[in-house]
Amino acid sequence: xxxxxxxxxxxxxxxxxxxxxxxxxxxxxxxxxxxxxxxxxxxxxxxxxxxxxxxxxxxxxxxxxxxxxxxxxxxxxxxxxxxxxxxxxxxxxxxxxxxxxxxxxxxxxxxxxxxxxxxxxxxxxxxxxxxxxxxxxxxxxxxxxxxxxxxxxxxxxxxxxxxxxxxxxxxxxxxxxxxxxxxxxxxxxxxxxxxxxxxxxxxxxxxxxxxxxxxxxxxxxxxxxxxxxxxxxxxxxxxxxxxxxxxxxxxxxxxxxxxxxxxxxxxxxxxxxxxxxxxxxxxxxxxxxxxxxxxxxxxxxxxxxxxxxxxxxxxxxxxxxxxxxxxxxxxxxxxxxxxxxxxxxxxxxxxxxxxxxxxxxxxxxxxxxxxxxxxxxxxxxxxxxxxxxxxxxxxxxxxxxxxxxxxxxxxxxxxxxxxxxxxxxxxxxxxxxxxxxxxxxxxxxxxxxxxxxxxxxxxxxxxxxxxxxxxxxxxxxxxxxxxxxxxxxxxxxxxxxxxxxxxxxxxxxxxxxxxxxxxxxxxxxxxxxxxxxxxxxxxxxxxxxxxxxxxxxxxxxxxxxxxxxxxxxxxxxxxxxxxxxxxxxxxxxxxxxxxxxxxxxxxxxxxxxxxxxxxxxxxxxxxxxxxxxxx
Numbered sequence: 231x232x233x234x235x236x237x238x239x240x241x242x243x244x245x246x247x248x249x250x251x252x253x254x255x256x257x258x259x260x261x262x263x264x265x266x267x268x269x270x271x272x273x274x275x276x277x278x279x280x281x282x283x284x285x286x287x288x289x290x291x292x293x294x295x296x297x298x299x300x301x302x303x304x305x306x307x308x309x310x311x312x313x314x315x316x317x318x319x320x321x322x323x324x325x326x327x328x329x330x331x332x333x334x335x336x337x338x339x340x341x342x343x344x345x346x347x348x349x350x351x352x353x354x355x356x357x358x359x360x361x362x363x364x365x366x367x368x369x370x371x372x373x374x375x376x377x378x379x380x381x382x383x384x385x386x387x388x389x390x391x392x393x394x395x396x397x398x399x400x401x402x403x404x405x406x407x408x409x410x411x412x413x414x415x416x417x418x419x420x421x422x423x424x425x426x427x428x429x430x431x432x433x434x435x436x437x438x439x440x441x442x443x444x445x446x447x448x449x450x451x452x453x454x455x456x457x458x459x460x461x462x463x464x465x466x467x468x469x470x471x472x473x474x475x476x477x478x479x480x481x482x483x484x485x486x487x488x489x490x491x492x493x494x495x496x497x498x499x500x501x502x503x504x505x506x507x508x509x510x511x512x513x514x515x516x517x518x519x520x521x522x523x524x525x526x527x528x529x530x531x532x533x534x535x536x537x538x539x540x541x542x543x544x545x546x547x548x549x550x551x552x553x554x555x556x557x558x559x560x561x562x563x564x565x566x567x568x569x570x571x572x573x574x575x576x577x578x579x580x581x582x583x584x585x586x587x588x589x590x591x592x593x594x595x596x597x598x599x600x601x602x603x604x605x606x607x608x609x610x611x612x613x614x615x616x617x618x619x620x621x622x623x624x625x626x627x628x629x630x631x632x633x634x635x636x637x638x639x640x641x642x643x644x645x646x647x648x649x650x651x652x653x654x655x656x657x658x659x660x661x662x663x664x665x666x667x668x669x670x671x672x673x674x675x676x677x678x679x680x681x682x683x684x685x686x687x688x689x690x691x692x693x694x695x696x697x698x699x700x701x702x703x704x705x706x707x708x709x710x711x712x713x714x715x716x717x718x719x720x721x722x723x724x725x726x727x728x729x730x731x732x733x734x735x736x737x738x739x740x741x742x743x744x745x746x747x748x749x750x751x752x753x754x755x756x757x758x759x760x761x762x763x764x765x766x767x768x769x770x771x772x773x774x775x776x777x778x779x780x781x782x783x784x785x786x787x788x789x790x791x792x793x794x795x796x797x798x799x800x801x802x803x804x805x806x807x808x809x810x811x812x813x814x815x816x817x818x819x820x821x822x823x824x825x826x827x828x829x830x831x832x833x834x835x836x837x838x839x840x841x842x843x844x845x846x847x848x849x850x851x852x853x854x855x856x857x858x859x860x861x
Contacts, residue, residue: 243324247273251317271308274316277323278304299469299496306490307813315494318817322824349384349418349440353377355428366435373431377422386438387416387429395423468796472496472803479807488809494816495802495823503824504791504831511834512784519838520768521777528763531746532781536725538681538774541732542688542695543582543645543663545750545771546702551582551645551663553589557638558657567657569595571649574613574620577603582645585661608689608712621650624691624710628655639693646694668772668845670702675775675844679782682725687716687740716740731774737761748774772845776838783837791830798823 250273254266278301285298300323307316349366353376356362361376366384369375374390377383383396395407398420407423410416416429419440435441476492513523523529540546558567572590575583576597590597603613610623612631621631625648629635632650638658639646647659673684685706686699692709699707708719717740720730727745730737738761741747749762750769766773802819805811811819 241324243277244321247317247321247324251321254317267311267313270313270317274304274308274313274320277320281323299472299493302473303490303493303496306486306493310487310490310813312487312490312494312813315490315813315817318814318821319494322817322820349382349435352384369431369435371431371433375429375431376426377429378426379422379424381422383416383418383420383422383429385418385431385435386433386440387418387431389414389416389427390430391427394425394427397421397423464792464796468496471800475800475803475807483809485809487813488807491806491809491811491813491816492803494813495806495811495820496799504795504827505788507828507831508784508788508791508834511787511832512780512837515784515835515838516777516780519773519776519780520766520770521773521780521838522765522767523763523777524765525763528746529781529784531727532729532764532778533785535679535681535727535729535746535778535781537683537685537723537728538676539685539687539720539723539728539730539744540704541730541737542686542690542698544733545731546669546686546698547663547665551585551661553585553659554644554662555660556589556657557660559636559655561654562651562656564657565593565595567649568593568659569598570615570618570620570651570656571622571647571659573598573600573615574603574611574622574649576600577613578605578611578622579607580605580611582647582661586647586659589659618652619650622647624648624689626710632656644694645690665698665701666771668770671844672772672775673702673704675772675842676778678843679775679778681778683723685719685723687711687719687730713739717743720744729774729778731771748777775842775845779840779842780837783840784834787831787834787837791827794830795823795827798826 250270254270257263257266257269281301281304285301300319304316304319307313307319352364352366352369352373354362354364354369355374355376369385375384375387389410389412392412394410394414394416396410396416398408398417408420415432417440418433418435418438472493476489476496479488479492480486509526509529512529513526516523516529543551553568556564556568558564568586569590572587572595575586577600587597598615600613600615603611605611606623606627609627610621613620613622619631621628625635625637625646628648628650632653632655634655635648635650636655645661645663647661649656649658676684683706684704685708686695686704687708688695689711690709692707695709696707699705708715711719716737720728720740720743729746729748730740730744731748731750732741733750737749741749741763742761746764747762748764748766750766750771764777766777799820802811802816802823806816
């Protein structure tokens with residue numbers, strides 16, 4: 231009973247329509263058929279009036295919708311005395327919202343699952359060893375927490391126990407448990423295995439990975455896709471065809487009832503419901519596979535993508551380069567060069583900064599503090615260390631401070647970092663970053679999916695970028711690009727839509743201006759994730775091709791559902807035109823058409839399950855084969 235009252239409060243017009251029908255039925259049974267006819271007619275006309283106002287507002291804003299068919303059908307059935315048919319039409323219109331909500335609820339199941347799993351509680355271990363339960367948002371960085379078996383990790387943390395196993399499927403779509411050792415990062419939202427572990431919080435709840443994902447999902451769930459009103463593209467021709475069939479049926483038969491009977495089965499609910507249900511299903515399917523669509527319109531653009539541009543470091547490559555050599559100029563020592571470069575990079579946000587610092591740590595060289603340091607984005611960093619000016623970065627930038635710079639060409643896949651000390655060229659540090667194992671297959675899959683142009687747009691020098699691009703079959707390389715250069719290149723790129731894939735801070739502007747910006751969010755920056763339209767939670771470049779495939783399948787299913795509704799409606803109109811389909815029967819059949827269209831659209835919840843050519847079986851980040859769906 232409580233559930234029934236909740237439904238009545240949520241869909242009052244449906245309840246009123248059903249109540250009107252029950253009262254009218256009692257009146258007819260009591261011999262008061264005229265009263266029942268007036269009750270239903272007045273109510274139906276009131277609903278038609280509301281729809282007419284909505285239709286006029288749409289026309290004034292130059293939006294031609296399908297409301298005119300519903301209004302005409304209601305009025306015509308009342309005029310010819312088919313008032314029960316008019317009530318069924320009203321029930322269909324008011325019940326359409328309820329059907330859409332129910333279908334969308336099924337389609338959004340995976341999105342809701344993420345929202346329902348937001349960690350609420352943490353078990354904090356106090357200094358005396360006691361355990362105190364606190365709200366997750368009260369956890370502070372450095373707090374030691376106990377995570378019991380099968381519990382959700384409340385905040386981003388570092389594993390303090392020797393070993394641990396975590397289920398990250400709700401975050402990444404990867405169903406295999408992830409084994410971790412002491413010191414490994416543990417994402418909030420992951421589920422602990424069968425053994426209790428201790429972790430040390432490394433971020434507040436609001437700044438943790440899971441909370442970021444939740445915000446992305448909330449944005450996605452509240453967004454509207456351009457194709458949600460896809461049916462409006464067919465509004466004018468469908469309306470013209472419907473009125474034409476109805477008019478011809480009336481003219482040939484001489485019976486105005488035929489006009490009403492045709493329009494009863496021309497009502498547009500299946501066309502209006504199919505697209506939004508399909509898009510919610512596609513977004514849910516993508517989320518299950520670690521791909522969060524922040525805006526439902528991204529699915530439609532991905533389906534039509536013809537150009538895809540990639541950043542290099544951390545996108546096509548693993549983004550974890552290691553120092554393979556240091557070449558000091560005369561007057562400087564190799565260890566001195568590595569130590570000063572690593573110390574300066576402590577003040578840089580560049581993706582290579584951690585690798586350069588790690589090289590000094592591996593050589594047991596102390597990282598020195600700077601009295602004055604500043605980073606010049608996309609160029610390099612300048613730091614005063616021990617009274618010496620250290621300039622680290624690209625050759626042109628270092629050359630502005632040391633005219634004696636000598637350019638060096640690294641081998642394929644290598645990055646060369648230049649350094650100047652006190653105005654003199656001090657040497658270079660060479661790093662190598664491996665290309666992702668699945669990068670080549672991803673590019674092949676994109677071409678199979680209809681992408682005709684691929685680009686590499688990177689801040690790295692051409693000598694480093696071009697060999698990698700050539701090995702992946704990317705013929706167009708734009709190297710040594712500043713953020714402004716990347717924005718200009720993507721804005722001018724043809725054919726469109728253009729997809730940009732990146733993960734760094736300097737990718738944020740170009741992700742924002744591309745038709746679809748995709749951020750590799752597993753280790754990517756917050757700025758990149760916030761600027762992007764799509765965030766890939768798993769550190770897996772093949773998800774880019776999978777996102778395009780999901781977009782194509784979702785749009786295809788939406789269009790199929792719409793065309794199915796149109797075909798069935800036209801078929802029923804032709805049957806009604808020859809007098810074989812009474813108005814009340816036609817109105818009932820239209821409800822069946824609604825259900826068929828919805829069931830067809832719900833196929834989009836499996837949009838990510840079908841294999842993508844070239845990505846049937848891909849290696850996971852632990853070298854274990856996983857299914858292409860991420861399951």
